[in-house]
Amino acid sequence: MTHILQVGSGKAYSAVQAAVNAAVSGDEIQIDAGEWLDELGTCYINKPNLAFRGIGGRAHIRWTRNQVNPTGWGSDRAHKGLWLQEENNTTLDNIEFSMDQNDIYATNIYGFVFNGGLAGKVGGVTARDCYFHGTNGGIKNGYTSAGVSIYLPSDVILENCEFSCPGHIGDSGQDHNIYVGWCRMLKTSGCYYHGVTYAGHLLKSRAEFNYILHNRFDDEDLAASACVSLENGGYCYVIGNTIYKGTAYDSHNIISFAQDFSGHGWNTGRELYAINNTVIAKRNAAKSPATFIVAHVDSSVVMAENNLYITPDGLWEDVGKHAVALTTNLKQAADPGFVNINTKDYHLTSGATGAVDQGALPAMNHGFICVPTHEYGIPPTVRMVKGAGIDIGAYEL
Numbered sequence: 356m357t358h359i360l361q362v363g364s365g366k367a368y369s370a371v372q373a374a375v376n377a378a379v380s381g382d383e384i385q386i387d388a389g390e391w392l393d394e395l396g397t398c399y400i401n402k403p404n405l406a407f408r409g410i411g412g413r414a415h416i417r418w419t420r421n422q423v424n425p426t427g428w429g430s431d432r433a434h435k436g437l438w439l440q441e442e443n444n445t446t447l448d449n450i451e452f453s454m455d456q457n458d459i460y461a462t463n464i465y466g467f468v469f470n471g472g473l474a475g476k477v478g479g480v481t482a483r484d485c486y487f488h489g490t491n492g493g494i495k496n497g498y499t500s501a502g503v504s505i506y507l508p509s510d511v512i513l514e515n516c517e518f519s520c521p522g523h524i525g526d527s528g529q530d531h532n533i534y535v536g537w538c539r540m541l542k543t544s545g546c547y548y549h550g551v552t553y554a555g556h557l558l559k560s561r562a563e564f565n566y567i568l569h570n571r572f573d574d575e576d577l578a579a580s581a582c583v584s585l586e587n588g589g590y591c592y593v594i595g596n597t598i599y600k601g602t603a604y605d606s607h608n609i610i611s612f613a614q615d616f617s618g619h620g621w622n623t624g625r626e627l628y629a630i631n632n633t634v635i636a637k638r639n640a641a642k643s644p645a646t647f648i649v650a651h652v653d654s655s656v657v658m659a660e661n662n663l664y665i666t667p668d669g670l671w672e673d674v675g676k677h678a679v680a681l682t683t684n685l686k687q688a689a690d691p692g693f694v695n696i697n698t699k700d701y702h703l704t705s706g707a708t709g710a711v712d713q714g715a716l717p718a719m720n721h722g723f724i725c726v727p728t729h730e731y732g733i734p735p736t737v738r739m740v741k742g743a744g745i746d747i748g749a750y751e752l
Contacts, residue, residue: 491521
């Protein structure tokens with residue numbers, strides 16, 4: 356039986372940790388909207404199957420102090436989070452996580468972290484309508500022992516969330532909006548990834564199955580690395596996303612596939628399906644031209660279909676790496692007929708004749724229907740094929 360524990364002024368609990376201490380598996384903790392500063396908001400989750408919900412608006416977990424050390428972080432960098440999970444299956448709904456960027460020693464700190472290594476604890480988190488910003492990273496899930504990743508049969512599910520986590524100047528390339536370790540599945544839909552400053556990825560995953568569906572990725576002309584980094588290969592579906600790669604990128608990769616598996620396990624599948632994405636790629640004159648897909652090892656399938664790629668000189672694939680199968684894509688330098696390319700409104704107009712009705716209906720792969728079902732928006736909207744055929748890109752006219 357689910358019990359509801361309430362946190363707020365005049366409620367049974369005045370701090371989030373107090374409610375967690377009183378909860379049992381399956382309970383829901385409701386947190387009043389507003390700011391929950393420092394120890395009033397941080398918590399250590401050592402109960403399975405807990406749900407946290409902001410009531411009356413977002414509950415804002417905000418850390419303001421220098422020399423941060425809530426929830427027993429200790430000195431292990433992998434265990435740093437405003438909320439630290441050491442159990443299974445946590446649900447977050449309408450929660451905001453932030454940290455004031457005023458502590459030069461506060462490195463590698465995420466909003467929500469699963470700390471693996473305890474017997475029978477595999478993590479797993481579902482986040483809906485949450486906002487992560489100001490921390491070095493948003494969500495981190497995984498377990499590494501002696502430098503080797505340990506596979507966790509758990510899932511990370513993200514719906515309609517926003518991640519804008521700059522990283523830390525002392526952690527260049529190590530902080531990411533989300534970092535999903537070697538686990539069963541990542542599914543992200545309707546999310547907005549942006550704001551990474553210090554050479555981290557907008558999204559990094561080592562999961563076995565990756566479903567990257569109708570999200571928005573925008574590096575905002577900052578020094579981010581890849582927009583989507585799928586480090587261990589696996590079965591990966593990147594479908595219906597809008598992606599902007601600006602003029603200051605640290606790495607030319609837009610989608611990086613199977614780059615790093617040494618010491619981090621290797622997924623059985625080596626298949627990437629990039630379908631119906633809209634990609635705008637500018638040029639950093641100090642770097643190689645932006646490249647839509649970089650497949651770092653020989654893979655059974657790497658396919659790009661129905662993608663709309665607007666770039667002055669970017670490449671579909673990295674010459675010398677594994678080849679990408681290209682089907683009914685459109686690449687050009689000029690605006691193809693967007694509503695407003697300058698404001699990043701990539702919906703099509705009737706003038707987008709090169710994209711409207713010009714796609715091919717994607718096939719099913721491993722039982723997964725690869726036809727895009729939604730379009731990114733706040734909230735996402737249902738996508739239905741209209742006219743003589745599916746349109747190329749992330750939006751249907």
